[in-house]
Amino acid sequence: MADFHDEEVLGKAYDGRLMRRLLRYARPYAGWIVLSIGLLLLITAADLARPYLVKLAIDDHLSTVTTGLQAGQSLARPEGAELEGHLRAVVVLALILLVLQALAFGLLYVQFYLLQWTGQRIIFDLRQQIFRHLQGRPLAFFDRTPIGRLVTRVTNDTEQLNEMYTNVVVNLFQDVFILAGIVLVMVHLHPRLALVSMAVLPLIAAASVIFRVKARSAYRDVRTRLARINAFFAENLAGMKTVQAFHQEARQARAFEAVNRGYYDASMRELTYFAVFRPLMDLASSLGLAILLWYGGVRVLAGDLSFGVLYAFVNYLQQFFRPINDLTEKYNIMQAAMASSERIFQLLDHREEIPEPSRPRHVRPIRGAIDFEHVFFAYRDEEWVLQDVSFHAEPGQTIALVGHTGAGKSSIINLLCRFYDVQRGRILVDGVDVREIPQAELRSQIGVVLQDVFLFSGSVADNIRLSHPLSDEEVRRAAAAVHADRWIEALPRGYQEPVSERGSTFSAGQRQLLAFARALAADPRILVLDEATASIDTETEQVVQQALRTLMAGRTTLVVAHRLSTIQRADQILVLHRGRIREAGTHQELLARGGLYWRLYQLQYREQLGAGGLTGEPGAGDGAQRADTAGR
Numbered sequence: 001m002a003d004f005h006d007e008e009v010l011g012k013a014y015d016g017r018l019m020r021r022l023l024r025y026a027r028p029y030a031g032w033i034v035l036s037i038g039l040l041l042l043i044t045a046a047d048l049a050r051p052y053l054v055k056l057a058i059d060d061h062l063s064t065v066t067t068g069l070q071a072g073q074s075l076a077r078p079e080g081a082e083l084e085g086h087l088r089a090v091v092v093l094a095l096i097l098l099v100l101q102a103l104a105f106g107l108l109y110v111q112f113y114l115l116q117w118t119g120q121r122i123i124f125d126l127r128q129q130i131f132r133h134l135q136g137r138p139l140a141f142f143d144r145t146p147i148g149r150l151v152t153r154v155t156n157d158t159e160q161l162n163e164m165y166t167n168v169v170v171n172l173f174q175d176v177f178i179l180a181g182i183v184l185v186m187v188h189l190h191p192r193l194a195l196v197s198m199a200v201l202p203l204i205a206a207a208s209v210i211f212r213v214k215a216r217s218a219y220r221d222v223r224t225r226l227a228r229i230n231a232f233f234a235e236n237l238a239g240m241k242t243v244q245a246f247h248q249e250a251r252q253a254r255a256f257e258a259v260n261r262g263y264y265d266a267s268m269r270e271l272t273y274f275a276v277f278r279p280l281m282d283l284a285s286s287l288g289l290a291i292l293l294w295y296g297g298v299r300v301l302a303g304d305l306s307f308g309v310l311y312a313f314v315n316y317l318q319q320f321f322r323p324i325n326d327l328t329e330k331y332n333i334m335q336a337a338m339a340s341s342e343r344i345f346q347l348l349d350h351r352e353e354i355p356e357p358s359r360p361r362h363v364r365p366i367r368g369a370i371d372f373e374h375v376f377f378a379y380r381d382e383e384w385v386l387q388d389v390s391f392h393a394e395p396g397q398t399i400a401l402v403g404h405t406g407a408g409k410s411s412i413i414n415l416l417c418r419f420y421d422v423q424r425g426r427i428l429v430d431g432v433d434v435r436e437i438p439q440a441e442l443r444s445q446i447g448v449v450l451q452d453v454f455l456f457s458g459s460v461a462d463n464i465r466l467s468h469p470l471s472d473e474e475v476r477r478a479a480a481a482v483h484a485d486r487w488i489e490a491l492p493r494g495y496q497e498p499v500s501e502r503g504s505t506f507s508a509g510q511r512q513l514l515a516f517a518r519a520l521a522a523d524p525r526i527l528v529l530d531e532a533t534a535s536i537d538t539e540t541e542q543v544v545q546q547a548l549r550t551l552m553a554g555r556t557t558l559v560v561a562h563r564l565s566t567i568q569r570a571d572q573i574l575v576l577h578r579g580r581i582r583e584a585g586t587h588q589e590l591l592a593r594g595g596l597y598w599r600l601y602q603l604q605y606r607e608q609l610g611a612g613g614l615t616g617e618p619g620a621g622d623g624a625q626r627a628d629t630a631g632r
Helices: 016-070 078-135 139-144 147-189 191-197 201-238 240-245 249-302 307-325 327-348 409-416 439-444 460-464 472-481 485-489 508-522 538-552 587-593 596-609 623-631
Strands: 370-378 384-393 398-402 424-429 446-450 526-530 556-560 572-577 580-585
Touching: 016 078, 016 147, 016 307, 016 327, 078 147, 078 327, 147 191, 147 307, 147 327, 191 249, 191 307, 201 240, 201 249, 201 327, 240 249, 249 307, 307 327, 370 409, 384 409, 384 424, 384 572, 384 580, 398 409, 409 424, 409 526, 409 556, 439 446, 446 508, 460 472, 460 508, 472 485, 472 508, 508 538, 526 538, 572 587, 572 596, 580 587, 580 596, 587 596
Parallel strands: 398 556, 398 572, 446 526, 526 556
Antiparallel strands: 370 384, 370 424, 572 580
């Protein structure tokens, strides 16, 4: 069975549909790519000219000088003038060769820089598109998708495409230019010798087909095993505190060894195929060279072939096998790029989203009235998390949501912020269905403080001004309002103190106070507190409660709380059980009723208030007395 974290291994080694789509990203840079290909053509021509110039020097000039010297001619005598002419011609050819190589070096530098710049620009655009696309996905998408897999899309997969753009696509033109140019020059110089030189091509073709099949199977296995290593490693780093707390280091090390061993074995199988193919290509090259030297050497000794032509053929044959020897690397890059591109396009083609209204209605300025009307909601199919939920909140009122874990409290918050859409019923803000309000406009008027506060890397001030470009003075005022200024100013750099990943160097209470300051700085009309004081100690909670009263003044506030002490002053408390509102009323009214709320209250406070006052099922007559006692 595939693991949840296993990476999909998709696609073919080459897919024309995917390649056409990938080339669209290169279209804005087509001019630079064409220029790069043109430079490659010039570089190839310079490379092909080198053996030909040496052939001319040998056959047309050096052979004549050698023959003349062997015949007793002297460069000092008048008949030696012809020999000096040949020597000058050799010097000219050497200078031409030197200039060509210097020119090829300069062109290669420009072409390489231009190609890398173009590849990086293409990948830059693609990463931007992926990031923007991910930001528009609904929360349901992230519930189903491992975050590590999404990070891989933006990093590893895009880098694989960069390798393809820079090392395969354009360089394929160079390979074609070299192979075609060599064949044309060899046929022009000596057709029969060219045919002999290509005698090993059937062997190369057969080896390449076998390698392609075997390497693809091995590659798939390696990618799957690598994904398991990444997932295992990431999961254990995230849960290191739990691993050490339960003393499971040895057990996890054994589990990792098994996963690591699987990757090692798969990698060795892949390396075996590569280790066989590359030497096989070298063997084919040596075999082709041996056949050429045997046949060409016999022809040279027989006087049917010049030594210069044989020398040129040896050089051309070595150049001919160079792109073939690079086939293994290019094939691996292309295979990885096709798999990466299919994953990236799967992500980009994912269109599940919270739709923007076709005819948006703007609620400005927002007052903060909230209505849930017969709301039904399920995260999956018809497994209802909320069933027929209805309530009304006047502007400025505080509504508290209580109930056991899984009762649907946080789901109400998610629906109000429109992180998800209801299946039935509707939610109104100031009498307007939230589905008719632009999402950015709706969320800009809702301040959310969660139990698990997420702090971004940067400074303390940056995290407070997350939603608005506040001045330093406004940042300090927001922090002071929630009594966070004292500990912030005690930090070595104060408001400019760097925040580590997720704010791990701050206590839970400090992170919560920063979240309060961040919400206050946004000045929302609707405030959502989702277990916002659950991680704060009693002393800090007393300070925060004071700040919250200031923060909540004039704002409609929805409070999700397990600690009932934080909601006693709420205008209305909604008690949820299995997705339905079972009770509604004030703190005293619900205690007097002696129902679900009273039982929750009893469970939390029986140690503090003693078993005598809160034991047994309450009757209608003594509920008011308990409520009055609790109020005091």
